[in-house]
Structure formats: structure tokens, C-alpha cells
Amino acid sequence: MVRERAAGGSYPAIAGPRHEASVSRGEAWTDAAFRPFHIQAPQRSGTQDRKKVFMFEKIRIKEHMEVADINGQHVGTVDDVEDNRIKLTKSDAGDNMHHFISLDEVEKIDDNRVYLKASAVIPQGVKG
Known part of the structure; x- marks a missing residue:
């Protein structure tokens, strides 16, 4: 040139x-x-960005954290994070079974509490 x-x-x-x-x-x-x-970097799809958020959220969610709805009302307690789901403890369930909430339902994480979205589907059998 x-x-x-x-x-x-x-x-x-x-x-x-x-x-x-x-x-x-x-x-x-x-x-x-x-x-x-x-030269622009290739654009990532929303799915790839969401996977990054899942990984980040999974790392931040720990055992014994409280799970609350958008209003701060107790829903359950984290027992574990499996795949892309939060496993709630049996002690928070009326039927003495583990219940799961998808990571898609998580709005934010503050201190020792996981907040769910307003549209989150709370499993039946959870005392709350």
C-alpha cells in the first residue's frame, strides 16, 4: 500500500x-x-450473554442463602445450585420435599438474599 x-x-x-x-x-x-x-468484534447472541449471567449468578448463590420474592417475603432457603436451578431445602416445604426454582427467575442478589422476579413461578408445596 x-x-x-x-x-x-x-x-x-x-x-x-x-x-x-x-x-x-x-x-x-x-x-x-x-x-x-x-473492525468490530462479532456480536454475541442473547443466549451466550445469558449463559454468562447464569455462570455469574451460580457462583454468587451459596448454601443457606434466603430466597425471597420481589417484595422481600421469604420463599425458601438455598440447599444447593444444580444445573440452572436453585434447590430449596426440605424444611421450607410443606410436603417435606426439595423444590427447584430456575435461575431465569432470579432478579438480583443482595447480601445473603436471592430476590426473585415479580413474574417468578413459586413451586407449590413451598410454605413461603
């Missing part, structure tokens, strides 16, 4: 085929005519 000096003075940092053609025709380089080439 040949770098030609513009009539006004300086050399361009990057020249592309469009600009080299204008120089060969004797046209001067201008700021308006010269635009550096930008």
Missing part, C-alpha cells in the same frame, strides 16, 4: 483501496474523505 502525502501536509495513518484510488487520480486527502477502518 502506497502512502501519498496530501496537499495540506500529513500522511494518513491507514489507507484503503477507495482512498488509494482517489490519490492516484490526484485528489487531495481530506478528513472527510478519509475514514479509518474499524
Whole structure:
């Protein structure tokens, strides 16, 4: 790639085929005519971004954390995180069984409490 000096003075940092053609025709380089080439990173799909959030949330959710609805009302206590689900303790269930809540239902995590979204589906059998 040949770098030609513009009539006004300086050399361009990057020249592309469009600009080299204008120089060969004797046209001067201008700021308006010269635009550096930008290489953009490939866009990630929402699924990949959500997977990152899952991993981040899974790391932050620990055993014995309280699970609450959007209003702060107790729903249960974390027993474990399995796959993309929070496993609640049996002691918080009226039927003495483990119940699960999807990580999709998590709105935020503050201190030692997991808050669920307003639209979260709370499993039947959880005392709350």
C-alpha cells in the first residue's frame, strides 16, 4: 500500500483501496474523505450473554442463602445450585420435599438474599 502525502501536509495513518484510488487520480486527502477502518468484534447472541449471567449468578448463590420474592417475603432457603436451578431445602416445604426454582427467575442478589422476579413461578408445596 502506497502512502501519498496530501496537499495540506500529513500522511494518513491507514489507507484503503477507495482512498488509494482517489490519490492516484490526484485528489487531495481530506478528513472527510478519509475514514479509518474499524473492525468490530462479532456480536454475541442473547443466549451466550445469558449463559454468562447464569455462570455469574451460580457462583454468587451459596448454601443457606434466603430466597425471597420481589417484595422481600421469604420463599425458601438455598440447599444447593444444580444445573440452572436453585434447590430449596426440605424444611421450607410443606410436603417435606426439595423444590427447584430456575435461575431465569432470579432478579438480583443482595447480601445473603436471592430476590426473585415479580413474574417468578413459586413451586407449590413451598410454605413461603
